[in-house]
Amino acid sequence: MSIPSSLLASESITFDGAIELTQSLLSLIEGDRLLEAEIEQAVKSLVKTSNGARGFFVTYLTEEGQVADRPSPGVIKALRSAPEIVAELLVKNVAMSAAMVVHHSRHQNEEMAAGSAKVQERSRNLIQILQMPACKTIASQMLASLQSASGEYEEFFVRWGYDSEQKLAIGSAVRSAID
Numbered sequence: 001m002s003i004p005s006s007l008l009a010s011e012s013i014t015f016d017g018a019i020e021l022t023q024s025l026l027s028l029i030e031g032d033r034l035l036e037a038e039i040e041q042a043v044k045s046l047v048k049t050s051n052g053a054r055g056f057f058v059t060y061l062t063e064e065g066q067v068a069d070r071p072s073p074g075v076i077k078a079l080r081s082a083p084e085i086v087a088e089l090l091v092k093n094v095a096m097s098a099a100m101v102v103h104h105s106r107h108q109n110e111e112m113a114a115g116s117a118k119v120q121e122r123s124r125n126l127i128q129i130l131q132m133p134a135c136k137t138i139a140s141q142m143l144a145s146l147q148s149a150s151g152e153y154e155e156f157f158v159r160w161g162y163d164s165e166q167k168l169a170i171g172s173a174v175r176s177a178i179d
Helices: 015-030 036-047 050-060 073-080 083-106 110-130 133-148 154-160 164-178
Strands: none
Touching: 015 036, 015 050, 036 050, 036 073, 050 083, 073 083, 073 110, 083 110, 083 133, 083 154, 083 164, 110 133, 110 164, 133 154, 133 164
């Protein structure tokens, strides 16, 4: 059985296109209308490009259903097919969502804080299931940048304007993801 071409991402997919494709994919997965091999093929086509992977994760990690809480074998196999892109995005998702939990909590927006906590937990869960060496490498570089205020990820922290409380939360979340 071959997957419909409408569920396969092209090399030139846009971020918005990847979000749309992932939404279609998730509704088919939730409806139990795809085989694991088809899920793997569709997700693999998404995560092989940066735009595709970013669109996939922003949709998958925030979806309302339970699909991302119990990643299927097809999703896991597909994510392992692009370790460089997937590892960096997952570690950054742990970091960014941890910082956003702090931000939303400060502003008494518990619903948004809970959403960020859910993204953090789903990202951490995927890192632990995947057991990709690239995740540990990136997490270690990020933790080193947090400690030294320089290095590989310092520009990332500066760009997003994270303060000391957010950086503490990031360090804790990233450590827990790789331990």
